[in-house]
Amino acid sequence: MINFPQLIANGLVQGLFIAMAALAITLAFSIARFPNAATGDVMTAGAYTGLATQSATGSLILAGIVAILTGAVISLAADRLVFRKLAGRAVVASLVASIGVAFVIRAVLGVTFGLSQLVYDIPLTRAKLYWGVRLTPLDLQVAGAVALALALVFGILHLTPIGRQMRAVADDRDLARVSGVKPERVMVALWLISGGVAGLAGMMLGIKTVVEPELGWSMLLPAFTAAILGGIGSPGGAVAAGLLLGVVQEISTPFVGFNYKLVIAFAALLGVLLWRPSGLFGKREGVR
Amino acid sequence: MSAYLVAITILTLIYVLLALGLTLQFGLTGLINFGHVGFFAIGAYTSALLTLNGWPVAVGILAAAMAAMLPALPIGYISLRLRDDYFAIVTLAFSEVVRIVVTNARDWTAGTQGLPGIARLYASLSGAASEWAVLGTILAVTLLAVWMITRIARSPFGRLIQAIRDNEVAVKALGKDPAWFKIQVLAVGAALAGIAGAFYAHYITYIVPDQFVPLVTFYAWMAITLGGASRISGAVVGSAILMVLLEGSRFLHDFLPMISDSAMASVRIGVVGLLLIVCIIWRPQGLMGERGER
Amino acid sequence: MSLEILNITKNFGGMRVLDDVSLSVPTGSLFGLIGPNGAGKSTLFAAISGFQKQETGEVRLDGKRIDALSPQARARAGLVRTFQVPREFGHLTVRENLCAAAPNQTGESLLGLFFRPARVAREEAEIAAEAAEIMQRLRLTQVADQPARLLSGGQKKLLELGRALMLEPRFILLDEPFAGVNPVLIEEIADRIRDLNATGIGFLIIEHDLEALTRLTPYLAVLDRGRIIAEGAPDAVLADAQVREAYLGGTV
Numbered sequence: 001m002i003n004f005p006q007l008i009a010n011g012l013v014q015g016l017f018i019a020m021a022a023l024a025i026t027l028a029f030s031i032a033r034f035p036n037a038a039t040g041d042v043m044t045a046g047a048y049t050g051l052a053t054q055s056a057t058g059s060l061i062l063a064g065i066v067a068i069l070t071g072a073v074i075s076l077a078a079d080r081l082v083f084r085k086l087a088g089r090a091v092v093a094s095l096v097a098s099i100g101v102a103f104v105i106r107a108v109l110g111v112t113f114g115l116s117q118l119v120y121d122i123p124l125t126r127a128k129l130y131w132g133v134r135l136t137p138l139d140l141q142v143a144g145a146v147a148l149a150l151a152l153v154f155g156i157l158h159l160t161p162i163g164r165q166m167r168a169v170a171d172d173r174d175l176a177r178v179s180g181v182k183p184e185r186v187m188v189a190l191w192l193i194s195g196g197v198a199g200l201a202g203m204m205l206g207i208k209t210v211v212e213p214e215l216g217w218s219m220l221l222p223a224f225t226a227a228i229l230g231g232i233g234s235p236g237g238a239v240a241a242g243l244l245l246g247v248v249q250e251i252s253t254p255f256v257g258f259n260y261k262l263v264i265a266f267a268a269l270l271g272v273l274l275w276r277p278s279g280l281f282g283k284r285e286g287v288r
Numbered sequence: 289m290s291a292y293l294v295a296i297t298i299l300t301l302i303y304v305l306l307a308l309g310l311t312l313q314f315g316l317t318g319l320i321n322f323g324h325v326g327f328f329a330i331g332a333y334t335s336a337l338l339t340l341n342g343w344p345v346a347v348g349i350l351a352a353a354m355a356a357m358l359p360a361l362p363i364g365y366i367s368l369r370l371r372d373d374y375f376a377i378v379t380l381a382f383s384e385v386v387r388i389v390v391t392n393a394r395d396w397t398a399g400t401q402g403l404p405g406i407a408r409l410y411a412s413l414s415g416a417a418s419e420w421a422v423l424g425t426i427l428a429v430t431l432l433a434v435w436m437i438t439r440i441a442r443s444p445f446g447r448l449i450q451a452i453r454d455n456e457v458a459v460k461a462l463g464k465d466p467a468w469f470k471i472q473v474l475a476v477g478a479a480l481a482g483i484a485g486a487f488y489a490h491y492i493t494y495i496v497p498d499q500f501v502p503l504v505t506f507y508a509w510m511a512i513t514l515g516g517a518s519r520i521s522g523a524v525v526g527s528a529i530l531m532v533l534l535e536g537s538r539f540l541h542d543f544l545p546m547i548s549d550s551a552m553a554s555v556r557i558g559v560v561g562l563l564l565i566v567c568i569i570w571r572p573q574g575l576m577g578e579r580g581e582r
Numbered sequence: 583m584s585l586e587i588l589n590i591t592k593n594f595g596g597m598r599v600l601d602d603v604s605l606s607v608p609t610g611s612l613f614g615l616i617g618p619n620g621a622g623k624s625t626l627f628a629a630i631s632g633f634q635k636q637e638t639g640e641v642r643l644d645g646k647r648i649d650a651l652s653p654q655a656r657a658r659a660g661l662v663r664t665f666q667v668p669r670e671f672g673h674l675t676v677r678e679n680l681c682a683a684a685p686n687q688t689g690e691s692l693l694g695l696f697f698r699p700a701r702v703a704r705e706e707a708e709i710a711a712e713a714a715e716i717m718q719r720l721r722l723t724q725v726a727d728q729p730a731r732l733l734s735g736g737q738k739k740l741l742e743l744g745r746a747l748m749l750e751p752r753f754i755l756l757d758e759p760f761a762g763v764n765p766v767l768i769e770e771i772a773d774r775i776r777d778l779n780a781t782g783i784g785f786l787i788i789e790h791d792l793e794a795l796t797r798l799t800p801y802l803a804v805l806d807r808g809r810i811i812a813e814g815a816p817d818a819v820l821a822d823a824q825v826r827e828a829y830l831g832g833t834v
Binding site: 439440443444445447448450451453454455457458459460461462463464465469472476518578579 | 631633652653654655657658662663664665669670671672673674678679681682683685687688689690691692695696702705706745746748749
């Protein structure tokens with residue numbers, strides 16, 4: 001007897017992480033106009049620095065702040081030092097350069113923290129029954145924190161001037177510039193937000209699982225899948241697709257085994273892209 | 289010492305075979321294949337499994353090439369429908385799927401334990417003679433591959449795939465179909481990677497899924513980026529530099545033993561990343577430059 | 583080869599870009615198409631050549647519908663187009679650009695390349711000779727071995743035309759062939775077009791250089807905001823009140 005509500009609940013929790021990473025990716029993709037493969041390792045960086053902070057101070061809140069700042073600063077630096085210099089070039093240049101950035105981040109983390117698995121010092125909690133579904137309080141807290149972060153980002157995007165400017169640039173860069181939007185400020189805002197989200201997502205993922213060098217990289221493909229599925233340039237689409245993907249992956253586990261989760265993500269990605277090359281909610285992009 | 293040189297030459301040649309595929313696919317045709325290690329893995333496991341079940345090595349290598357070519361057809365079809373960067377992501381997903389399948393199909397591939405005891409080429413010869421024979425064979429195959437890709441690059445076929453890279457819409461407007469060309473290019477590159485995988489398996493004699501991670505794909509990308517993506521000489525030069533880097537870090541470790549193994553591994557990745565960035569920003573045409581350029 | 587465009591309608595993002603456009607271009611015509619910027623002229627070319635799908639309407643070559651054919655197939659059938667913004671193969675030389683356009687090359691198949699080298703070599707020689715002739719006619723010989731991306735705008739336009747000619751087309755859609763071209767050369771190109779037309783090749787030409795166009799094409803149609811608003815001999819068309827109004831502020 002397959003417990004679908006349980007699988008769906010698990011899937012939603014998983015999906016929240018994918019959603020966060022997908023959000024970071026789709027923002028960068030639509031505003032800076034390239035797929036940032038360094039996003040995964042920015043997440044890993046957030047996980048490690050958050051852990052270091054928590055070990056040193058015992059405070060998770062502080063760790064969260066540090067994780068966000070780490071992600072933001074690294075992303076801003078990567079833009080200043082690398083991505084900005086590739087502005088007029090073909091997308092493949094930025095894509096390959098972002099792989100390079102990912103490797104550099106991973107190298108620095110490896111030298112600083114070593115390569116073994118680390119865990120956050122959080123008391124183990126037992127799963128409890130919430131509305132017929134077993135979840136640990138930790139799951140709920142993490143989910144709550146992620147949901148809060150997502151809400152915050154959407155608030156910024158829709159309720160603040162800089163958020164509106166970001167959305168304008170994502171929609172139509174030339175029109176935005178002609179309307180007086182300053183591209184410089186938008187880019188700074190983009191990398192701070194995208195990086196911060198990635199850093200926090202990494203820490204949350206590290207809390208739920210373990211902190212290891214491949215933490216973010218292993219999330220990269222599901223995150224890209226969700227971002228593309230949701231339609232590049234649609235933050236809501238990325239989040240929705242992330243949650244959907246999490247659920248689909250969990251529901252498929254009784255049938256294909258949990259090792260094949262990524263295969264499901266891949267199949268979903270292929271299926272949707274071949275049917276709608278611009279994603280479920282996307283615009284005309286993606287087509288040849 | 290000479291045994292060591294033979295060993296790293298063999299590994300360099302294997303990387304040349306990988307890089308050549310990318311030169312053809314990306315340098316000449318403009319396809320962004322981030323899943324190259326997937327074809328490498330298919331080749332390695334196909335040949336390993338066949339030879340472990342009694343088939344001769346030559347059959348294994350041939351089968352490796354053909355098995356690697358199989359996914360190239362659907363992937364080629366996909367390349368026609370997606371823009372470059374989406375295609376890159378899909379190919380990356382492909383290679384990870386290969387790795388996952390290989391890791392979990394334990395009945396076939398023994399999963400993470402891997403396949404030990406793979407037959408060597410020239411197993412009947414002993415010691416040094418065997419090494420030199422292996423080197424000779426791989427060198428011959430690599431030279432053949434270099435010759436073949438050079439012929440292709442300088443032919444009307446090569447002209448047309450570069451036209452596809454430069455302006456695919458114009459190619460269609462001139463009555464030619466990019467589709468079949470892209471599929472062929474993916475297939476040829478995949479076959480080369482499959483053969484490289486087979487040689488790899490028969491050389492190190494013990495393969496595990498963890499050897500077939502995206503890092504290998506990006507090592508090959510670094511080779512062509514450094515050497516010059518559209519130049520065949522670029523694939524050769526870039527692979528040589530890559531090997532110097534990878535081996536050089538090993539030597540460095542001997543001089544600086546206080547650095548741990550893991551730190552060295554991290555530094556290696558960092559250097560690869562740095563070189564990718566520096567190259568893309570300041571010398572995107574690589575050391576050998578563009579075709580027709582000096 | 584005759585070209586018929588029947589009731590083509592195309593929408594784009596909620597806007598009607600082509601509105602019930604019909605044109606009949608008999609065999610061997612020299613037919614001009616003018617209109618203000620944004621009128622939909624290039625979109626019409628895209629629909630005729632198969633790069634965009636129209637919502638309604640038909641395109642017929644020699645009376646046969648070609649709407650189901652891909653752009654490649656239409657080109658192979660003899661209907662060739664050039665682009666308003668040249669689409670040269672930037673990293674190939676001018677010579678290579680032209681040679682790449684030649685149809686039915688054995689050397690473009692991997693099997694042909696490796697197993698029939700003599701035939702490939704022979705075809706290459708023939709193609710090279712054709713390319714050399716075209717380069718000479720279009721005054722591109724001096725840049726024959728330069729990468730196409732280094733050409734001037736006008737030279738790129740000439741290369742566009744040259745590539746189309748390599749296909750031995752029966753009908754050519756020219757999108758602003760004179761834009762950015764040296765005035766001396768414009769007359770030469772016009773002569774070339776007339777020569778080709780005399781051999782039976784039909785032309786539908788979009789141009790903004792009305793003076794050059796009216797000297798070349800004895801028949802014009804005017805497209806404004808997606809509709810044909812006038813058709814006929816140049817003098818009559820340009821004197822038409824609606825046409826003058828459409829070009830308000832522009833040079834007529």
